[in-house]
Amino acid sequence: MDKLKKFAVDYVTYVVKGSPVFYAWIAFLCLLILGLLYGTFLHATDGLRYTGLTDQVHDGLYLANFVFLVGVAAAAVTIVFPAYVYHHQALHKVAVLGEMLAIAAVVMCMLFIVSHMGRPDRLWHMLPIIGIYNIPHSMLAWDTLVLLGYLILNFVGGFYYLYKKYTGEPLNNKFYLPLIYVSIVWALSIHTVTAFLLNTLPARPMWHHSMMPIRFISTAFSAGPALIILIFLIVRTRTRLWIDNAAIDLLATIVTYCLGLALFLTLSEVVTSLYANTEHAHGLYYLMFGKHGFTDLVPWFWGSVAANIVAFVILLTPHWRKNYRLLALACVLAFSGIWVEKGMGLLVPGFIPTPIGEFTQYFPTTLEILVTLGNWAVGFFILTVLLKGAIGILLGDIRYVATTPEMATSASAGVVTAPESV
Amino acid sequence: MAAPGQVRRKHVTNKEKICNPEGGCTCAGQAPGAAAAENISSRRNFLKSTSMLSLNSLLGTAALMTMSDDAQANTAWAEWFQGNYRLMSDEEKARARARLERRYTREYGKAVTVDGTPPQEGVLMGYALNIKKCIGCRRCAKACVEENNTSRGKDQEIEWIRVLKMEKGEFSQEKMNQGYPEGLGIQVGGNAYSPAGVVMEGEHYYQPKAVPEKDSVYMPIACMQCEKPPCVKVCPVRTTYREADGPVVIDYNWCIGCRMCMSACPYWARRFNWSDPNLPKEAMNPVTHYLGNRPRMKGVVEKCTFCIQRTRKGRYPACVEACPVGARKFGNLLDPNSEVSRIIARKHVFRLKVEQNTFPKFFYFMD
Incomplete structure (x- = not known):
């Protein structure tokens, strides 16, 4: 118990100390969080009237970000799975960073749900x-359960690992490995259930197809590892923790395969819907080409497709993929392309036209954008702190010293810059 | 007759305008529930003075004048902690209703009753609408708003009944042979650019000088009170459910505002309170039911309940009473001699979107 207390103290003292860049980054995030607080205050006192949502398009930016971030959370498995099932050495060393990302992403999901x-x-x-749960009928109820479960799994797994690293004791594999294997399967479940949330609604024909879960997983496993690669590249340059090329290369391969699959599935969906072009295809048609003169989403769709294709081409070419500058570019493109595809490209046109055939366009308001940025800022705040702590422990900067507390703090006072995230 | 088609000409945002892509903006509209501005313009003027004050400030003033802050806080606290209505004991239900009665009476400055009449044995409520008789006057929609305490005013208007106007335009003689051969010589349809046949050009913001308009068919829609309601299935907290006598209801105090039910509804029957509803004191209908027309709060979903506050007391829904042409019929589907049962037995009857397998208890018929 004493050790645990000391762990908490050492962890906190370590993460609150940092370079001016670290503080500047935190201050920047806090500024964005102020916007979130303001928006949340307005939502709490006056309802959602300041959003661009309508009875026609009643889910927007918030739910879209939720759907996207569930994928990011699930993508932690792209580190954990190769690390623990295929014993990939380079990834095994930093697998805990993936769990930290998952924690931050799930927290963001929950914040977006609260905003929504x-x-x-x-x-x-x-x-x-x-x-009271509407189990087994309600997909949203299931989604809440699996997300909470995933948060707990990653929190317990991640911090158990860090704590053992901190004390220098060996891991109890009888406890730890089952946790890891369960979390691998669980990661798939969270994004599958999130897909079921949308595609089990025949009232929204654009979503009502069986391809959605696999499409969600393939996009998640390209956007997620893309973010992880970016984080790894930043960690490599900004901290003393070296992440092997092997780890980054494997993740890049995963992004390549999954992005290719995602593009193929998009193509399949387009052909399936637009060949016959029934009324059920109106949503997709509106998204791709506009309908009745309403073309707001068209640039988003084609922008996202272009970003994904460019990213895929870069990734597919080994020579370019190995160039980490180009790889970073590809990752940024894939991440943002899929973010657009999930948000403006999937969620919003699902509501257009409405079940009675009305075309209503949706524009996020400034407040919605402020709140969205604020939620992301909270996520990056948590991610920064978690990664900083985890890296400190992996580096041995935070470790259990049995003797006096002064020694422990002096050990933890090492000058390590936090990962100044993207 | 299955899924309604698309609205081709109208685009309405919640905020500002009804736009006509072919002819520019036609008028200033209102909330999603916006309807004939003509019909409501007088009321809008009337409301102008009251809507200056937000409901919140009214509540605050009322509270200061009539009740101590403590007592009000206690009510809010008790409401916040109350459970799901369906799972409450009879005693708890009575307490919850009494609490609401006190609050509403205070807020609206008139004696408000919150009824809790349960479903009656042997009753299954059903509705039938004569699509040939409807003239599109939308008095049903107005009567519904007044009866059911829905929010009014610009940006905030909610209407549970929408009347879709469908024109015969695509059937006109000169358009019949306007198909076009595609590159490979495939003739595409009789009228490929605009689908042939009565497509349900469901225009529900129409503003005519007089009704019925030439060459128009009207199709009122509202909640279909499905026997297999998709909205109930997706609700994560079981706040919306089918009552034993048929209507699908919502416990507004348990709703978390996730709007899954709105996504699931194939009839666009559900509305969301994007802010505290604007319900003027004078216009508030004090005869309410807990699961029906009692005033709602911000952030919850609402919809037609077949006027549960009336129909459980043996009265007709407000829309039935308001219809000037007798197009609307209501009754007990389990009673073979009721008007709806006889209509279903003898007339040409159809329901909307049967392919959704929702089994609506809202029937359309023709003489």
């Missing part, structure tokens, strides 16, 4: 045990 809800004060109605 009309009555966040009644959140307790859907918490396990004290709330």
Whole structure:
């Protein structure tokens, strides 16, 4: 117990210390979080009236970011799976960073859900045990359960690993490995259930196809590892923790395959829907070409397709993929391309036209954008702190010293810059 | 007659305008529930003075004048902690209703009753609408707003009934042979650019000088009170459910505002309170039911309940009473001699979107 207390103290003292760049980054995030607080205040006092949402398009930026971030959270498995199932040495060393990313992403998901809800004060109605669950019918209820479970799995798994590293004790594999294997399967479940959230609604024909879960997973496993590669490249340059090329190369391969699959699935969907071009294809048609003069989403769609294709071409060419500057570019393109595809490209046109055939366009308001940025800022805040702590422990900067507390703090006072994330 | 088609000409945002892509903006519209501005313009003027004050400030003033902050806080607290209505004991239900009665009475300055009449044995509510008789006057929609305490005013108007106007335009003689051969010589349809046949050009913001308009067919829609409601299935907290006598209802105090039910509804029957509803004191209907027309709060979903506050007391829904041409019929589907049962037995009847397998209890018929 004493050790645990010391772990907490050492961890916190380590992460709050950093270079001016670190503080500047944190201050920047806090500024964005102020916007979130303002938006949340308005949402709480006056409802969602300041959003661009309507009865026609009633889910927008918030839910889109939620859907996207579930994928990012699930993508931690692209580190954990090769590390623990295929014993990939380079990834094994830094697998805990993936778990930290998963924690931050799930927290962001929850924040976006709170922003999305009309009555966040009644959140307790859907918490396990004290709330009431519409299980097994409601996909949203399942989604809450799997996300909470995933958060707990990664929190326990990640911090158990870090704690053992900190104390220098060996891992209890009978406890730890089952946790890891469960979390691998669980990661797939969270994005699958999130896909079911949308594609089990025949009232929205654009979503109502069986391809969505695999498409979600393939996009998630390209956007997620793309973000992880970017984080790794930053960690490599900004901290003393060296991440092997082998780790980055394997992730790049995963992004390549999954992005290719995602593009193929997009193509399949387009052909399937637009060949016959029934009324059920109106949403997709509106997204791709516009309909009745409404073309707002068209640039988003083609922009996203272009970004994904360019990223795929870069990744597919071994010579370019091995060039980490180009790789970083490809990762940025893939990440943003898939973000657009999930948001403006999937969620919004699902509501256009409405079930009675009305075309209503949706424009996020400034407040919605502020709140969205704020939620991302909270996520990056958490991610920065978690990565900084984890890197400190992996480097041995934070470690358990049995003797006096002064020694421990002096050990933890090492000058390590935090990962100044993207 | 299955899925309604697309609205081709109208684009309405929640905020500002009804746009006509072919002819520019035609008028200033209102909220998603926006309807004939003509019909409501007088009320809008009337409301102008009241809408200056937000509901919040009204509540605050009312609270200061009539009740101590403590007592009000206690009510809010108790409401916040109350459980799902369906799972409450009868005693708890009565307490919850009494609490609401006190609050509404205070807020609206008139004696408000919150009824809790349960479903009656042997009753299954059903609705039938004569699509040939409907003239599109939308008095049903207005009566519904007044009966059901829905929000009004610019940007905030909610209407549960929408009347879709469909024109015969695509059937006109000169358009019949306007197909075009594609590159490989394939003739595409009789009228390929605009689909042939009565497509449901469901225009529900129409603003005519008089109804019915020439060459127009009207199709009112509202909640279909499905026997297999997709909205109920997706609700994560079981706040919306089918009552034993048929209507699908919502416990507004348990709703978390996730809007999954709105995504799941194939009839676009559900509305969301994007802010505290604007319900003027004078216009508030004090005869309410817990699961029906009691005033809602911000952030919850609402919809037609077949006027549960009336129909459980043996009255007709407000829209049935308001219809000037007798197009709307309501009754007990389990009683073979009820008007709806006889209509279903004898007339040409159809339901909307049967392919969704929702089994609506809202029937359309023709003489």
